[in-house]
Amino acid sequence: MRSSKRNNEITRMNLKKKIALAFLIAFAGIQFIQPVHNKSGQVLTTDISKLVSIPDSVQVVLKNACYDCHSNNTNYPWYSNIQPMGWLLANHIKEGKAVLNFSKFGNYSSRKQLSKLTGIANSIKDDNMPLSSYKWMHKKARLTKDEKTLIINWVQQSKDSLSAKKLH
Amino acid sequence: MKKIIFGITISAIAFTACNSDKSKSDINQNNMTKDTSTARSQTNDTTAVIKEAKATVSIKEIVNNYLQLKNVFTKDNSTDAATAGTTLEAAFTNFDNTSLAADQKKTFEDIADDAREHAEHIGKNGGNIAHQREHFEMLSKDMYDLVKAFGGGQVLYKDFCPMYNKGKGAFWISETKEIKNPYLGKDMPTCGVVKETMK
Numbered sequence: 001m002r003s004s005k006r007n008n009e010i011t012r013m014n015l016k017k018k019i020a021l022a023f024l025i026a027f028a029g030i031q032f033i034q035p036v037h038n039k040s041g042q043v044l045t046t047d048i049s050k051l052v053s054i055p056d057s058v059q060v061v062l063k064n065a066c067y068d069c070h071s072n073n074t075n076y077p078w079y080s081n082i083q084p085m086g087w088l089l090a091n092h093i094k095e096g097k098a099v100l101n102f103s104k105f106g107n108y109s110s111r112k113q114l115s116k117l118t119g120i121a122n123s124i125k126d127d128n129m130p131l132s133s134y135k136w137m138h139k140k141a142r143l144t145k146d147e148k149t150l151i152i153n154w155v156q157q158s159k160d161s162l163s164a165k166k167l168h
Numbered sequence: 169m170k171k172i173i174f175g176i177t178i179s180a181i182a183f184t185a186c187n188s189d190k191s192k193s194d195i196n197q198n199n200m201t202k203d204t205s206t207a208r209s210q211t212n213d214t215t216a217v218i219k220e221a222k223a224t225v226s227i228k229e230i231v232n233n234y235l236q237l238k239n240v241f242t243k244d245n246s247t248d249a250a251t252a253g254t255t256l257e258a259a260f261t262n263f264d265n266t267s268l269a270a271d272q273k274k275t276f277e278d279i280a281d282d283a284r285e286h287a288e289h290i291g292k293n294g295g296n297i298a299h300q301r302e303h304f305e306m307l308s309k310d311m312y313d314l315v316k317a318f319g320g321g322q323v324l325y326k327d328f329c330p331m332y333n334k335g336k337g338a339f340w341i342s343e344t345k346e347i348k349n350p351y352l353g354k355d356m357p358t359c360g361v362v363k364e365t366m367k
Contacts, residue, residue: 111282115306122302 030083035090038097040072046106051113052158061147062102064140065130069096072103077137092134114159121155124148226263227314228321233259234311235343237290241304241350242357246297253290253300260284275317283310301351305338312341315366323367329360339363 043049054062068074069092079085100116108116123129125148130141143151237252260280265273286307290300315324325345330337332351340350347360 109278109281111278111310112285115282115286118302118306122299126299126302128299 027083033083033087034081035086037076038072038074038090038093039076040103044072044103044106046104048102048105051106052161055154058150058154061143061151064138065143065147067102068138069093069134070100070102071097072101110162110165113162117155117159117162121152124151226259227318230256230259230263231311231315231320231322231324231341234307234341237287237304238308238340238342238350239348241297241301242348242353244297244353246300247294249297249300249304250291250294253287253292257284257287257291260287272317276314279310279314279317283307283314286310301332304340304350305333308338308340312339315341320366323365325362326364326366327360328363329356331356331359 048054049059063075074089074093076089080089100119105113105116120129124143130138130143135142233252233256237249237256240248240252260283263276263280265276268276286303289303290307293299293303312326320341322343325342326339327342327347328337328339329349329351332338338351342348345362347358347362349357349359352359
């Protein structure tokens with residue numbers, strides 16, 4: 001009786017070990033599936049910097065808080081090389097770029113450019129962006145009040161300059 | 169030995185799962201492009217006879233969908249606004265542009281491209297009426313340009329509320345002369361003035 005109980009325990013242990021090992025192997029296996037990195041390394045002619053002037057102070061904030069998901073150049077964190085984190089990031093970046101891509105800003109119609117800029121100011125104002133999950137891992141993306149004002153003012157200037165261009 | 173085989177199977181499953189996912193979405197995309205192309209060829213057949221009438225009806229339909237959205241906003245109903253937003257988005261997508269001249273098509277596409285996105289955002293943000301209204305403001309600008317370019321098929325009013333967005337103000341398009349504010353809703357239902365009558 002006692003020995004059969006022990007046998008049971010042993011088989012249960014074995015099963016646990018097997019499952020753990022299976023997970024380990026699966027984990028090792030998925031490391032081979034690396035998503036393509038979002039890094040073009042060049043400034044396209046459609047880049048927003050070719051359309052409106054971006055002061056250095058603004059550029060720093062955009063780079064720290066926006067470009068990772070909204071441009072063709074992501075600054076990857078170390079954990080992006082570990083799956084499934086890398087997949088998760090790739091998916092976020094894909095979604096982010098679909099809504100707004102600063103690298104291809106020039107491809108938007110002038111109407112849409114103005115809309116996108118308004119949307120940027122609104123989402124900063126309402127604290128919808130940067131996403132809290134992103135801010136959690138990126139300290140520099142937690143914008144201060146001054147940085148928010150800086151971006152909102154820059155958006156207004158950019159809108160004015162773009163609308164002036166549209167009229168001429 | 170068993171363990172190793174088991175492990176390999178698991179990782180194999182992981183591999184194939186990813187691959188099949190990708191091919192699935194590819195197939196979906198193919199289907200979608202197929203669908204739109206057949207839909208387009210069908211409309212091509214039917215519109216030849218009633219060219220101009222059809223285009224105004226469709227613009228009018230878009231305008232009516234917008235007005236419906238506007239009326240829901242006056243009642244502060246975020247969920248209904250989301251539904252109306254999705255309907256409007258579909259109206260823009262299904263608009264039949266075959267009767268438009270090349271430059272008109274371009275004007276329409278320019279407006280629709282932007283407006284569609286605002287409608288989509290309104291559709292996806294049920295429960296966040298403040299955010300929906302931000303997009304409604306931008307959408308209203310597009311709608312004004314649309315009505316100016318193509319006509320609304322009815323008498324429309326351009327109304328302005330100076331109080332929205334901390335005194336920056338915003339306008340909207342209405343089918344009634346009486347002011348019913350879609351931005352402030354029940355808080356300030358009569359805030360606003362008629363700026364322009366469009367016939």
